[in-house]
Amino acid sequence: MLNLWREEQLFQVQNCYDMIVIALFSIGVTYLASKAWKRVTNNREDIPGRLGLPFIGETFSFLSASNSTRGCYDFVRLRRFWNGRWFKTRLFGKRHIFVPSPEGAKTIFANDFVLFNKGYVKSMADAVGKKSLLCVPVESHKRIRRLLSEPFSMSSLSAFVTKFDKMLCGRLQKLEENGKSFKVLDFCMKMTFDAMCDMLMSITEDSLLPQIEKDCTAVSDAMLSFPIMIPGTRYHKGITARKRLMETFREIIAKRRKGEESPRDFLQSMLQRESFPVTEKLDDSEIMDNLLTLIIAGQTTTAAAMMWSVKFLHDNREAQEILREEQLSIAKMKPAGASLNHGDLNNMSYGLKVVKETLRMSNVLLWFPRVALQDCTIDGYAIKKGWHVNIDATYIHHDPDLYKDPLKFNPQRFDEMQKPYSFIPFGSGPRTCLGISMAKVTMLVFLHRLTSGYTWTLDDSKTCLEKKAHIPRLRSGCPITLKSLSKSIPEA
Ligand code: HEM
DSSP states (O other): OHHHHHHHHHHHHHHHHHHHHHHHHHHHHHHHHHHHHHHHHTOOSOOOOOOOBTTTBTHHHHHHHHTSTTOTHHHHHHHHHHHOSSEEEEETTEEEEEEOSHHHHHHHHHTBTTTEEOOOOHHHHHHHOTTSTTTSOHHHHHHHHHHHHGGGSGGGGHHHHHHHHHHHHHHHHHHHHHOOOEEHHHHHHHHHHHHHHHHHHOOOOTTTHHHHHHHHHHHHHHTTSOOOOOTTSHHHHHHHHHHHHHHHHHHHHHHHHTTSOOOSSHHHHHHTTTTSOGGGSOOHHHHHHHHHHHHHHHHHHHHHHHHHHHHHHHHOHHHHHHHHHHHHHHHHTSOTTOOOOHHHHHTOHHHHHHHHHHHHHHOSSOOEEEEESSOEEETTEEEOTTOEEEEOHHHHHTOTTTSSSTTSOOGGGGGSOOOTTSOOTTOOGGGOOTTHHHHHHHHHHHHHHHHHHEEEEESOOOOOBOTTOSSOOBTTOOEEEEEEHHHHSOOO
16 A cells, blocks of 8 residues: 555656656757847847836826935936846836947937937927928928038138127126126126027127027927927926017018128028029028027036036046146237137147047036837847937046046046947037037137136036926036136246
């Protein structure tokens, strides 16, 4: 009886053993087959991350980060900590993938308009205009961009350099004489706005500029708002401001057509093409929408970068002194009171490295959003049509594998060539920033006048960021007090 029971047990164990072997064998084969399939299709594991509830996803966490003084990138930073470099999330009902690598950035930039495009945002198209470079389809984009580009090339910007320099010298001097603390951010916003209005349309009247600036800010605020025309909302304010701006631009164009005025500026260079074939000129709505686009795209970005350069140089005295030495040597070679010119800027090799390091550290545009137009792969990850892919410039610029000691402000790191697509503050590909040269010369002139003429104290060292801002800016506005360099150097 006992033997019979033992035999039965042995039989069952043998049976189980066979099944275990078969199960393990099947698991092994499936695992190897899936590995081989992934290698063939070059697909990696699923992208980690939480999609949260349908539609809502992680929108509230995102809004809460945007509404804090740590800034909206804190949302991204936290998810990376939980999930690793690549992660997915759901915001405002859409799936978003944050792309953290130069290789991923290359895939997207190189296929802009083909595999990827900017998503259509109704409030943006309504605010900045359907003919804006930011909204037009690929065919019009190519033509409009080609026709807008020339006045923004380095060679065309020499008049801008001299004008901007004169304007800046006068204003800095007044602030120093006044001796009071002022916010660098406000100062740079006003400087860049006035300089751009002058360069684009020769608007210099103090009676006009404040209203235009107020309206441009309202339009900019409306670009990512909820598109509903209820008085008091950001969208309503923006659309009303747009109407006023378009009226002003229309009046200026009409005066130019009547020959009442014809200054040499960006607008005039566009109107001069009136007799050209259709493909070689812009119509009035294209001109007006893009005038507005240029002001909005250029003012806040450049002013924020200028503000960060002051903060970084304040915190890094060694870099400030090296820069001052270079700028003083340039100043000494010029006759007293002479304005800067294009050639002077070419001698600012350390200055240019300070500009680049400021852009790398500050990440004025945190990430560049696109939508996949069809199923594809990025860096081995499968991406489905309709997913939002964000090139995470901030992560790339702070990646320790690409930048040694990434949180240290070290302009000298730009002595070395950067790996392709690892330095992308102005984007890349067909949508590369149109104002690269203008932004660089503006920052160089500013750094020259600031460091060769003054020293400064920082009057609030808090590092909190502005709430609800899509461009990171110090909440304090970076208040400083200027002291003329001649007064700072102790007499021998
Ligand atoms: C430090 C200052 C600036 C930074 C960091 C910056 C950054 C950028 C970036 C990253 C893009 C591409 C975004 C994308 O691929 O989604 C862009 C596009 C653009 N930028 Fe800038 N920008 C700056 C200054 C300016 C200035 C001064 C102007 C004009 C006067 C300007 C005009 C534009 C325009 C029109 C586009 C759209 C180009 C297109 O879609 O074809 N930007 N900018």
